[in-house]
Amino acid sequence: MNYGHGLEFGTFITPVNASPQTPVALARRTEELGFDLVTFQDHPYQPAFLDTWTLMAWVAGQTERVRLAGNVLNLPLRSPAVLARSAASLDLLSGGRLELALGAGAFWDAIQAMGGKRRSPREAVEALAEAIDVIRGVLNADETAPLRFAGDHYSFPAVQRGPLPAHHIPIWLGAYKPRMLRLVGAKADGWLPSLGALKPDELRTGNKIVDEAAAEAGRDPSEIRRLVNISGQFAAKRDGFLRGPSEQWVEELLPLVVEDGVGTFILATDDPRTMEQFAREVAPALREAVHRELPAPASTGKARSAAVRAKRREGIDYDGVPASLAGAAVEPGDIGYARVRSTYLRGGAPGLVLKPGSTAEVADALAFARSHPHLPLGVRSGGHGISGRSTNDGGIVIDVGELNTIEVLDEHTRRVRIGPGARWKQVAAALDPYGWALTSGDYGGVGVGGLATAGGIGLLGRKHGLTLDHLRAAEVVLADGSVVRASDTRNPDLFWAIRGAGANFGIVTSFEFEVDEVKDVGWAQLVFDADDIAGFLQRFGQVASSAPRETTAFMVMGARRPGQPMIAQVYAVVDSGDPEVVVAQLQPFVRIAPAYEPQVMIVPYAAVMAMASDSEHQGQGEPVSRSAFVNAITPGFAETVARQLTSGAVSFFQLRTVGGAIADVDPEATAFAYRDAAFSVTAMGADRHRLDTLWDQLSEHFNGLYLSFDTDLRPQRVADAFPPPTLRRLRELKLRYDPDNVFRDNFNIRPGTPSTSKDAS
Numbered sequence: 001m002n003y004g005h006g007l008e009f010g011t012f013i014t015p016v017n018a019s020p021q022t023p024v025a026l027a028r029r030t031e032e033l034g035f036d037l038v039t040f041q042d043h044p045y046q047p048a049f050l051d052t053w054t055l056m057a058w059v060a061g062q063t064e065r066v067r068l069a070g071n072v073l074n075l076p077l078r079s080p081a082v083l084a085r086s087a088a089s090l091d092l093l094s095g096g097r098l099e100l101a102l103g104a105g106a107f108w109d110a111i112q113a114m115g116g117k118r119r120s121p122r123e124a125v126e127a128l129a130e131a132i133d134v135i136r137g138v139l140n141a142d143e144t145a146p147l148r149f150a151g152d153h154y155s156f157p158a159v160q161r162g163p164l165p166a167h168h169i170p171i172w173l174g175a176y177k178p179r180m181l182r183l184v185g186a187k188a189d190g191w192l193p194s195l196g197a198l199k200p201d202e203l204r205t206g207n208k209i210v211d212e213a214a215a216e217a218g219r220d221p222s223e224i225r226r227l228v229n230i231s232g233q234f235a236a237k238r239d240g241f242l243r244g245p246s247e248q249w250v251e252e253l254l255p256l257v258v259e260d261g262v263g264t265f266i267l268a269t270d271d272p273r274t275m276e277q278f279a280r281e282v283a284p285a286l287r288e289a290v291h292r293e294l295p296a297p298a299s300t301g302k303a304r305s306a307a308v309r310a311k312r313r314e315g316i317d318y319d320g321v322p323a324s325l326a327g328a329a330v331e332p333g334d335i336g337y338a339r340v341r342s343t344y345l346r347g348g349a350p351g352l353v354l355k356p357g358s359t360a361e362v363a364d365a366l367a368f369a370r371s372h373p374h375l376p377l378g379v380r381s382g383g384h385g386i387s388g389r390s391t392n393d394g395g396i397v398i399d400v401g402e403l404n405t406i407e408v409l410d411e412h413t414r415r416v417r418i419g420p421g422a423r424w425k426q427v428a429a430a431l432d433p434y435g436w437a438l439t440s441g442d443y444g445g446v447g448v449g450g451l452a453t454a455g456g457i458g459l460l461g462r463k464h465g466l467t468l469d470h471l472r473a474a475e476v477v478l479a480d481g482s483v484v485r486a487s488d489t490r491n492p493d494l495f496w497a498i499r500g501a502g503a504n505f506g507i508v509t510s511f512e513f514e515v516d517e518v519k520d521v522g523w524a525q526l527v528f529d530a531d532d533i534a535g536f537l538q539r540f541g542q543v544a545s546s547a548p549r550e551t552t553a554f555m556v557m558g559a560r561r562p563g564q565p566m567i568a569q570v571y572a573v574v575d576s577g578d579p580e581v582v583v584a585q586l587q588p589f590v591r592i593a594p595a596y597e598p599q600v601m602i603v604p605y606a607a608v609m610a611m612a613s614d615s616e617h618q619g620q621g622e623p624v625s626r627s628a629f630v631n632a633i634t635p636g637f638a639e640t641v642a643r644q645l646t647s648g649a650v651s652f653f654q655l656r657t658v659g660g661a662i663a664d665v666d667p668e669a670t671a672f673a674y675r676d677a678a679f680s681v682t683a684m685g686a687d688r689h690r691l692d693t694l695w696d697q698l699s700e701h702f703n704g705l706y707l708s709f710d711t712d713l714r715p716q717r718v719a720d721a722f723p724p725p726t727l728r729r730l731r732e733l734k735l736r737y738d739p740d741n742v743f744r745d746n747f748n749i750r751p752g753t754p755s756t757s758k759d760a761s
């Protein structure tokens with residue numbers, strides 16, 4: 001019986017030797033020789049032994065690729081709750097390289113001498129079963145409530161869970177007797193005996209017990225990896241099992257794979273020459289031999305446990321995920337799902353998140369998504385979309401966050417290629433050493449993909465325009481899976497469309513930008529007394545829109561709180577490193593209203609972007625936001641906004657100065673066409689209906705809107721975002737590039753013919 005596990009090899013090292021560095025050196029050698037795994041004995045009562053956990057942490061810091069495990073960890077001397085937290089921590093610190101192998105306990109005198117509790121064989125197995133539940137519970141940091149556990153052997157009133165590990169940490173058990181083997185089948189991810197401790201047939205009979213227990217527990221036996229510790233000696237002459245030349249080892253190990261389903265061989269040795277010979281002569285030859293015997297046996301993809309499968313959503317062909325994405329698919333039951341389910345502002349529960357690592361994989365992911373036409377499809381780069389359409393409920397998300405490289409293509413023309421998954425603070429940091437910057441948004445955590453396909457209204461905007469004004473070419477995966485280049489000369493219509501309406505036309509997998517020379521900038525943060533809300537808004541509007549182009553200023557207000565003064569925060573970038581220029585351009589702002597502790601610094605633009613946090617997305621519920629462009633802050637507009645802020649319906653109001661270089665570009669040059677406005681305004685609230693009603697009352701002041709700041713999915717918003725001729729052209733192009741409307745989940749532009757396009761929505 002083979003269980004379809006890819007073949008892996010490891011070493012098994014004694015945590016003591018001539019010097020404490022010897023096991024570390026052996027572990028490093030393990031990695032150099034290409035083994036998958038390095039494991040260490042764990043006997044915490046042995047006088048000269050290094051503590052295994054400390055050794056593993058040290059080794060993790062000294063290696064880069066090889067995975068680590070105790071072999072097997074002595075559970076009676078370790079609290080399972082603390083062990084789980086240690087495991088999660090080391091897994092995170094090592095980049096997902098920690099595996100857990102546990103033992104129920106042996107050498108009870110020694111355990112008792114170290115303060116551990118002596119247990120009968122039955123009690124030891126029961127305690128291990130409880131410990132597995134505790135460990136899994138603590139590792140399940142998706143749950144926020146503390147873990148309460150009341151067992152016969154362990155009792156925890158409230159264990160704090162987490163941290164969430166970097167990968168699903170498998171639990172393997174060192175097991176020999178039926179009771180333990182049944183526990184493996186019922187709860188573990190792997191069976192790890194030492195071959196030398198088994199009688200000839202015990203691998204087979206043990207597998208049978210494990211398989212039956214797995215089936216009884218509703219599990220697929222192939223969820224359980226079969227590992228064995230092996231030892232032997234290389235010699236010229238054949239002299240017994242694993243005592244002889246390399247080819248004898250291969251002959252003897254082969255049936256263990258083909259007939260007994262062993263997927264992992266762990267070589268117990270502290271001799272570097274034995275490791276080397278095994279790695280050079282046994283492992284590759286055994287792989288080849290297995291391949292000959294079982295041409296298509298071993299999927300290296302991860303078999304999902306019954307528990308994970310139970311959380312699958314209706315209507316998704318999970319088992320049909322393309323092989324290229326097998327390791328890049330995150331399901332609701334997977335560890336790490338919490339990291340990908342939501343966006344910055346919106347809570348989500350997608351049925352499947354695919355994380356392709358190349359353009360070809362994006363095309364595979366898209367083909368898979370297209371085979372589920374009934375499901376929502378989200379496309380995610382940085383997950384900061386305000387409308388949150390890069391997540392969904394029960395649908396598929398293609399997350400291109402892994403495509404995040406930043407390369408300088410040509411220093412002379414300042415041409416830079418950037419992946420959609422890069423964040424703007426990474427872009428700014430990468431360009432800074434060249435004395436360059438690419439105008440982006442005001443928050444360095446935002447992703448390149450969503451922002452660069454919609455606009456990019458940022459703090460260098462009045463001097464350097466929109467982000468998409470710097471785009472010179474892009475690679476796009478279209479709805480039919482084809483990969484095309486879009487530029488002024490290649491697919492120019494598509495190039496026009498993705499600069500403002502990109503979400504509707506494909507998945508951009510790389511952007512080529514021409515960036516600007518930007519040295520240090522003036523960075524100002526000002527806090528004003530804005531009790532006279534309407535007057536403040538008008539004065540800010542007047543000063544900000546008449547400032548020189550070097551200065552781009554944004555203003556934020558919250559709802560008026562009873563009994564508290566109204567505060568306005570202004571933040572601005574002056575594109576000059578000359579303190580005199582910076583001060584001169586900011587002076588008029590300081591006169592708008594009484595200011596509290598103005599802060600002005602001369603810093604690299606990258607330092608402004610670097611202030612964004614790196615925390616994972618934990619959006620909840622539905623964000624409620626509305627957007628518009630306005631040409632001026634008129635008294636009527638300012639007074640209505642003041643009333644809205646006072647009513648409490650608007651909890652966040654932002655004015656961003658635009659114009660300048662943004663308005664220099666011909667409105668027909670890109671799908672982003674409302675370029676003559678002076679301000680982009682945004683309001684957020686908690687009650688969608690209330691905010692929509694108030695915002696719609698302001699519509700006479702509006703001159704278009706920026707879809708990236710809006711969450712109102714009524715079709716009218718699309719008509720507001722694009723002037724009629726632009727929208728007509730977009731609908732015609734949509735018919736050409738995405739006739740089946742695959743990309744529809746984020747402000748959909750419906751495909752239209754020239755005649756149907758006349759009604760603009």
Ligand SMILES: Cc1cc2nc3c(=O)[nH]c(=O)nc-3n(C[C@H](O)[C@H](O)[C@H](O)COP(=O)(O)OP(=O)(O)OC[C@H]3O[C@@H](n4cnc5c(N)ncnc54)[C@H](O)[C@@H]3O)c2cc1C
Nearest residue numbers: 380381382383384385386390441442447449450457503508
């Ligand atoms: C804190 C914060 C600050 C912001 N500041 C600014 C700002 O200063 N200026 C500004 O202009 N905007 C700003 N935004 C809005 C932001 O630009 C948009 O929400 C943008 O879409 C986010 O990009 P993302 O890749 O992070 O988002 P995601 O949520 O990953 O994507 C948003 C949408 O873009 C589309 N999309 C994503 N990736 C691709 C791709 N590779 N190809 C095609 N379509 C794609 C999808 O339809 C997706 O639903 C801000 C948002 C937040 C949350």
